[in-house]
Amino acid sequence: MTVTIKDIAKVAGVSYSTVSKALNNSPLVKEITKRKILKVAAEMGYEPNLAAKQLVRKKTDVIGLMWPTIERIVLATLVTNISKAFETTSYSMILSVDAPETAMDTFKKFQVDGMIVFGESNSITVSTENIPVVIYGVSGKNESAYPIIDANHEASMQKAVQHLVELGHRRIAYIGHLDQEDALQSEKVEGYEKAMKHFKLDENITIINSNGLNWFDGYTATDIMLEQDKRPTAIIGGSYDISGGILRALQEKGVQVPEDISIVSYDNIPQMATMEVPMTCAGVPVDVLAEEIVHSIIERIESDEEIELVKKLSPTLTERESTGPPPEIL
Template identity: 30%
Template structure:
């Protein structure tokens, strides 16, 4: 026989409304009464009906997350911190892993709306006119995480200054005596991770009077295999770069594997720098120098801002820009 809220109220010796307030983390419940009700729930193995609760509270306690590709180190790490922050605030997450498929993104957004999620986090920038129109008409609180919406979509965002981060990294490489600097970029249709990081690379080279060698510039999709394949093309050029800067740690590790497979050494023959400072940087040998962005803070702040909006508060600022820094490890050497 299934246990219902009346059984919990009877065992705890309280009213049904008191049990309901405890279940919905409501106010005006004395701490000692809350403990008694929680003990009764545990003793009876009572599992609340989430649909019924949402009808009463007008909330589902669900957050929908659109991720570009959770197989990459950056997205999986960020998603983990989003889930942790959501859980601490009694929210569960639903993940739409779109793998850069805009039709899938639109489908997931529609599903999230139908399921009446309380809020949406989007970790992706590319959009077509259908997604743009959908987001413009959407009333569900929405935050862009490590991504920026285009000007027609009025949503707050949390990220770093990607162009400045890339510029600072390449400028540092130049200060170490590197002038033959190869670049493994991301899809330039993505402004932050693609276009802006490439622009930062170009700006640093131009300021230093270094010509851009087209043979040393290639673009991938943030995967290990992309880094490996692109590094193959660099190794076939007449003159090798002294350092390779990849805009994701996964692509940098792919490049590292390719270099090793060609019996070359990092950093003796070619230095290597990644981007994100994800956990993979410490697991490879040599350890990977990487541009650190505060992944945990990005995920947590995205959730914090979203919950403010869900509760009817102002998100505060439209764009949160967090700090970055280069973390040097043994994959980079000075030529001076």
């Protein structure tokens, strides 16, 4: 038999409204009375009717996450960290990897309070129908009226190139996905080019298209890179998966890392430390990125004030065993 608030009020010897206030932690109820009511409720096995509570509050405490794929390790890691970040809040998360229209239908059924959208393309065309939205994407690339969390890919490339230049490298290649429809990938390439020009290395700019973001794409692109007349002494990989493929291809060709060629990878996830050669990486740490995304969507939902439209995060470079001086100065 379901225990109701009226049942608790009868046993506790207080009014129905007092029980309701106590269960909602109202300051209008004396602490001694509140403890008594909570004790009675627990002993009677009371479970709140969340659906009714949500109906009264017109709030579900559910946030939808619209994600393109969880096949790539970095995205799966970021989703996991976002989920963990929600555990410290009153909100729950539902994830959809469906097409935007299908995801929106799902989120409407759950009456989500807000949405997180991954902005891989240059434009966000999802009709949100007044649902608060935060986008993980690239500011300046998306024509969007929604707040954007920008992981600052350009600054990451600057840090990667600078690290290699300080080690003595001049022939630094970039292997990554050249997709004009993917703003995140485009900014990495642009950031690499800008950094190389900053260090007066224009003539050494070498960009190899991996034609994808997966391990095998990096693996096959490395063969093309090794056929260059002037083999680079360092490579910047456009993603964790691409860099893993680069590393394996070099090892199979008998190229030592970092003795012959150094590697820096974009992305900053814990798995970098456990690769066959622990990988030097540049990017916003995945836990920091996840916490900022969660904080921003909750702020968007709960704050009456307009929040800043762009939050550009600061990347870090973590140095590991995959980078060292170029062979000519050893």
